Amino acid sequence: MEGKRILHVETRRKDLRFPFPANFAERISGARMNHLGRRAKYLVGELSTGEALIMHLGMTGRFTVSGPKPKKKPGKFRHQAGEDEKHDHVVFEMQGGAKVVFNDARRFGFMELWPAGELESYPGFDGLGPEPISNEFSSAYLEEAFEGKKTPVKSALLDQRVVAGLGNIYVSEALFRAGINPKKLAGAIKPDKLGRLAVEVRNVINEAIKAGGSTISDFATTDGELGYFQHRFRVYDKAGKPCPTCAKPIKRMVQAGRSTFYCASCQK
DNA sequence: AGGGGGACCTGTGCGC
DNA sequence: TGCGCACAGGTCCCCC
Numbered sequence: 001m002e003g004k005r006i007l008h009v010e011t012r013r014k015d016l017r018f019p020f021p022a023n024f025a026e027r028i029s030g031a032r033m034n035h036l037g038r039r040a041k042y043l044v045g046e047l048s049t050g051e052a053l054i055m056h057l058g059m060t061g062r063f064t065v066s067g068p069k070p071k072k073k074p075g076k077f078r079h080q081a082g083e084d085e086k087h088d089h090v091v092f093e094m095q096g097g098a099k100v101v102f103n104d105a106r107r108f109g110f111m112e113l114w115p116a117g118e119l120e121s122y123p124g125f126d127g128l129g130p131e132p133i134s135n136e137f138s139s140a141y142l143e144e145a146f147e148g149k150k151t152p153v154k155s156a157l158l159d160q161r162v163v164a165g166l167g168n169i170y171v172s173e174a175l176f177r178a179g180i181n182p183k184k185l186a187g188a189i190k191p192d193k194l195g196r197l198a199v200e201v202r203n204v205i206n207e208a209i210k211a212g213g214s215t216i217s218d219f220a221t222t223d224g225e226l227g228y229f230q231h232r233f234r235v236y237d238k239a240g241k242p243c244p245t246c247a248k249p250i251k252r253m254v255q256a257g258r259s260t261f262y263c264a265s266c267q268k
Numbered sequence: 269a270g271g272g273g274g275a276c277c278t279g280t281g282c283g284c
Numbered sequence: 285t286g287c288g289c290a291c292a293g294g295t296c297c298c299c300c
Contacts, residue, residue: 058293
């Protein structure tokens with residue numbers, strides 16, 4: 001999409017999680033997407049009209065690109081554009097012939113328009129913490145952010161104001177690798193452990209990106225390929241399975257309404 | 269300040 | 285085969 005004009009856009013219903021912006025199609029049709037970037041879990045397309053197209057995938061949102069660009073050999077278990085039309089909610093036709101389809105069964109995703117020059121004031125960005133793979137995210141940063149915090153470290157890492165972009169899977173995985181019990185209060189973790197945590201958060205994210213993401217049920221990359229990082233989960237969704245380190249069964253618990261997976265023996 | 273609970277919405281997998 | 289329930293990647297809101 002980057003560098004191309006949006007020739008046509010079709011919204012197949014009036015809302016996703018929120019209603020589409022007023023005159024959505026008119027406001028973005030004909031615009032050139034000068035830049036497509038990301039902040040936390042938000043996609044940000046800066047348009048030649050001066051507006052930014054802000055998009056969020058929610059839980060099940062997915063973009064699939066199809067069109068004249070030759071595709072790789074189809075894999076066995078790919079998601080193709082148009083194979084689930086019932087949940088194809090938005091179709092962008094791009095200059096050059098590519099078709100970009102947004103599919104989202106649960107519709108927790110959304111699209112919004114915001115003045116590109118005032119992105120700092122976009123409500124979704126308010127108070128966001130640093131990106132986990134930025135230089136700003138470090139042992140020293142975690143010490144400061146966790147200082148005096150009485151919340152369990154699992155909840156602290158899921159809090160986008162502490163670090164922006166970690167989700168439920170990667171928090172469990174990072175805590176396991178760092179050997180930290182998810183129930184441990186954030187403010188009570190020793191600096192050396194926080195150093196390890198900062199490193200492991202980064203490792204998990206970088207490895208997951210390299211593996212093409214994690215497919216639990218329906219995640220796919222934009223060319224329809226499934227992710228592979230789920231094969232490298234050490235604890236997530238592994239309740240009852242042996243811990244890869246000590247072979248004791250992995251446990252599942254619920255914290256702040258979300259599942260946490262951990263090894264009670266390796267994570268102290 | 270945190271936790272708990274619920275909301276949004278649809279699909280899937282399980283026990284019976 | 286069908287029913288009812290639990291649960292799922294995210295975020296937001298209200299109440300205690």
